[in-house]
Amino acid sequence: MNFGEILGQDKAVRNLRAILASEKMPSVFLFSGPDGVGKKLAAKIFIQAVLCLAPDQNQSPCEACPHCLAVQKEIHPDFKMVDLAYQANLRDEELSKQRTLRVDTIRHLRSEMSMEPMMGGWKAAVIVDAENLEIESSNALLKILEEPPRKTFWILLSSQDQALPKTILSRALKIPFAPIPKKLVAKALAERGIKSVPALELCAGSIGKALEFSKRENWPGVLTENPLSAVQACESLPRDLPSSRREAELIFFSLLENLRRFYHQGKISFERFEKAARDISWLKVAVRSNADPRASVLLACLKAREAGLKT
Numbered sequence: 001m002n003f004g005e006i007l008g009q010d011k012a013v014r015n016l017r018a019i020l021a022s023e024k025m026p027s028v029f030l031f032s033g034p035d036g037v038g039k040k041l042a043a044k045i046f047i048q049a050v051l052c053l054a055p056d057q058n059q060s061p062c063e064a065c066p067h068c069l070a071v072q073k074e075i076h077p078d079f080k081m082v083d084l085a086y087q088a089n090l091r092d093e094e095l096s097k098q099r100t101l102r103v104d105t106i107r108h109l110r111s112e113m114s115m116e117p118m119m120g121g122w123k124a125a126v127i128v129d130a131e132n133l134e135i136e137s138s139n140a141l142l143k144i145l146e147e148p149p150r151k152t153f154w155i156l157l158s159s160q161d162q163a164l165p166k167t168i169l170s171r172a173l174k175i176p177f178a179p180i181p182k183k184l185v186a187k188a189l190a191e192r193g194i195k196s197v198p199a200l201e202l203c204a205g206s207i208g209k210a211l212e213f214s215k216r217e218n219w220p221g222v223l224t225e226n227p228l229s230a231v232q233a234c235e236s237l238p239r240d241l242p243s244s245r246r247e248a249e250l251i252f253f254s255l256l257e258n259l260r261r262f263y264h265q266g267k268i269s270f271e272r273f274e275k276a277a278r279d280i281s282w283l284k285v286a287v288r289s290n291a292d293p294r295a296s297v298l299l300a301c302l303k304a305r306e307a308g309l310k311t
């Protein structure tokens, strides 16, 4: 893994290289931007570059030393990737039961990060989808970030950073990740043998979403033909709850990205965009926590329409 693999994020990569060159390590980062645009990959490569025994003069990791190999495989003892799978493992529960990041998980992480580095360098924690933190978990995290253990740094990844507490946001160095240009998304898909994706427009520059879309045949049509047909969107949701939740996430994603596009094109005001984006982000978090996907999708479509999103 190296910086060259991060597609369409030249500015973010430049920022990260500059931090590596400066040797002044901020203790908290926020990588913010849509899902599936390379935030997690960038976090891993950055950590690899920090821990690497032989980075080159452009701060690229060597990809061959024990640190590089262990970070790549996510088995480095001084690097924690904290996501719902990490929590499921910790609690010895099924992954499908994990919806939010709980306070016990953050407490456990604190104790792990407070121990001396096992391989002598820095310790790093990545918190994936930080908007999944419960309020109590955010408070526990804030306490850690106020006085982070020595030689540690923390990277929060979020597509919904407006849902994070301001007290956390104000401590973090924000590295924005932009949607990936459509041409590059199409190229990345072609490299994986995928020739066409319905509604590439709706993928909003996210390779991850484009890959998910490419597996579906029906539902993107619902949103391309009439993105605000709340009733159609609800009807398109599958009957079983886990699939219905996943599809609801995609609908929220499309609505949020369309709103963002409308705002950038000057079709809706910042106030309208921000209010609707905040409401929809909360609905997204609520569905992960247990709210009814159908009711939440209906409400999200209405919020988007209220903000001025039209076909």
Ligand SMILES: [Zn+2]
Residues within 6 Å of the ligand: 051, 052, 053, 054, 055, 061, 062, 063, 064, 065, 066, 067, 068, 069
């Ligand atoms: Zn290395």
